[in-house]
Amino acid sequence: HPEERVHCYRVLDDSGQPVSSNYVHIDKDIALKMYKEMVTLQTMDTIFYEAQRQGRISFYVTAI
Numbered sequence: 001h002p003e004e005r006v007h008c009y010r011v012l013d014d015s016g017q018p019v020s021s022n023y024v025h026i027d028k029d030i031a032l033k034m035y036k037e038m039v040t041l042q043t044m045d046t047i048f049y050e051a052q053r054q055g056r057i058s059f060y061v062t063a064i
Helices: 028-053
Strands: none
Touching: none
């Protein structure tokens, strides 16, 4: 059902430029911290999801 789709929220275009001039500027240190947290969460999701599939833990729901 096309009307039920959630469209991807884009901040940058394919060339890495902002899509809109109405973006909120984020300090480089904050952006780096956010990126590190996202990478950590993805790593933890992978580890715990695989452990749940192997029966080593009883229940785990990934963030994505």
